[in-house]
Amino acid sequence: xxxxxxYYPNYFSLSDILATQDRVPCKFELxxxxxxxxxxxxxxxxxxxxxKLELPCWLARxxxxxxxxxVSAQLPNTFKERYREIMKADASVVDLHKLGPHYYELGxxxxxxxxxxxxxxxxxxxxxxRERLRGIMDSAQNSLRDDVNAQIAKLDELERxxxxxxxxxLQDHQLWLSRRAHILTTSTMVDQHNKRKFSAIDS
Amino acid sequence: xxxxxxxxxxxxxxxxxxxxxxxxxxxxxxIVLEEMNTLFxxxxxxxxxxxxxxxxxxxxxxLRHAALERNxxxxxxxxxxxxxxxxxxxxxxxxxxxxxxxxNMCEPEIIWFNKYNKNLASYMRSLGEGTGLDLTQDxxxxxxxxxxxxxxxxxxxxxxxxxxxxxxxxxxxxxxxxAQCQHLIRQGxxxxxx
Numbered sequence: 001x002x003x004x005x006x007y008y009p010n011y012f013s014l015s016d017i018l019a020t021q022d023r024v025p026c027k028f029e030l031x032x033x034x035x036x037x038x039x040x041x042x043x044x045x046x047x048x049x050x051x052k053l054e055l056p057c058w059l060a061r062x063x064x065x066x067x068x069x070x071v072s073a074q075l076p077n078t079f080k081e082r083y084r085e086i087m088k089a090d091a092s093v094v095d096l097h098k099l100g101p102h103y104y105e106l107g108x109x110x111x112x113x114x115x116x117x118x119x120x121x122x123x124x125x126x127x128x129x130r131e132r133l134r135g136i137m138d139s140a141q142n143s144l145r146d147d148v149n150a151q152i153a154k155l156d157e158l159e160r161x162x163x164x165x166x167x168x169x170l171q172d173h174q175l176w177l178s179r180r181a182h183i184l185t186t187s188t189m190v191d192q193h194n195k196r197k198f199s200a201i202d203s
Numbered sequence: 204x205x206x207x208x209x210x211x212x213x214x215x216x217x218x219x220x221x222x223x224x225x226x227x228x229x230x231x232x233x234i235v236l237e238e239m240n241t242l243f244x245x246x247x248x249x250x251x252x253x254x255x256x257x258x259x260x261x262x263x264x265x266l267r268h269a270a271l272e273r274n275x276x277x278x279x280x281x282x283x284x285x286x287x288x289x290x291x292x293x294x295x296x297x298x299x300x301x302x303x304x305x306x307n308m309c310e311p312e313i314i315w316f317n318k319y320n321k322n323l324a325s326y327m328r329s330l331g332e333g334t335g336l337d338l339t340q341d342x343x344x345x346x347x348x349x350x351x352x353x354x355x356x357x358x359x360x361x362x363x364x365x366x367x368x369x370x371x372x373x374x375x376x377x378x379x380x381x382a383q384c385q386h387l388i389r390q391g392x393x394x395x396x397x
Binding site: 068 | 206213214216217223249260265266267268269272273279280283284291292296301303343344345346350385388391
């Protein structure tokens with residue numbers, strides 16, 4: 001199945017697997033026999049042509065391509081014209097985490113399904129990230145460790161990675177400025193492990 | 204929905220980050236494998252029907268095949284990501300893992316860990332023209348030969364290379380050769396003070 005090989009960053013990536021799980025509204029163009037349990041509400045043994053179902057993105061990608069056309073997929077609401085308008089108005093205030101924690105990744109996976117809207121979707125993704133990036137960088141470089149949770153509540157997973165990278169750079173820089181960069185510390189895994197052990201003892 | 208159980212495995216790994224090792228979820232894996240078997244058998248039947256000339260089953264074959272591939276991807280990703288964690292733990296915890304982490308690993312993972320241990324050790328021995336080089340030392344460039352450390356927990360006697368022994372008791376501070384106490388710092392027994 002070379003046609004839908006877009007495993008980014010690799011085949012084993014957890015976030016990519018999670019991103020391709022989000023639901024996409026689909027309409028069956030052909031009848032699919034003996035798989036009626038996909039649509040439990042219908043009670044049929046088969047999925048008849050014309051049924052509308054929400055399928056996970058990975059399934060929609062496999063069934064809707066240039067070579068075969070078993071279902072026709074639509075964009076999920078969050079990528080449609082209405083949300084595109086909202087993003088155009090001001091992307092930086094939108095709660096992307098609520099719209100789907102893997103907004104950008106899902107968007108990329110939807111590109112081959114988008115048909116005539118593909119160009120609009122692609123520019124939506126890049127424009128959104130471009131508009132939000134400045135704010136993310138700014139808050140990553142200027143917020144202390146305590147109030148991080150409030151800062152990242154509205155960011156999607158990709159943006160969180162960027163934010164944490166920025167925070168790490170800030171902390172490393174501060175350590176270096178105060179000439180403490182060479183001090184050895186407990187490795188993070190051990191630290192986390194000990195914390196859990198102690199909290200288990202306490203409780 | 205198809206492949207939901209397999210996704211559970213992925214979610215489980217995604218929830219537990221930073222050095223946690225969730226227990227090897229053999230039950231769910233078995234359920235996923237059963238689901239794959241069923242899908243495969245149904246596909247075989249429908250493929251035979253298709254070959255016999257009944258083409259209407261073909262779309263179902265595609266659908267199940269996609270689900271099979273999805274399940275395979277989830278299972279492989281689960282195993283692979285766990286292995287990556289096991290590998291990282293060799294560098295973080297050292298060659299001996301805490302008992303509770305070991306208990307959460309399955310038998311092949313423990314064997315793999317031991318092999319990795321052995322490979323790494325023999326590689327490190329082969330470095331530096333026969334003298335060997337401990338790659339797990341000096342994660343950060345050292346500045347002094349001796350450093351001041353404070354004990355965070357009772358450890359007992361600790362013999363340093365010159366032959367002296369020091370008793371590492373909680374809240375005592377010592378002046379020790381860096382090369383030898385680094386591992387204890389990494390493992391959270393000592394704290395580097397400046």
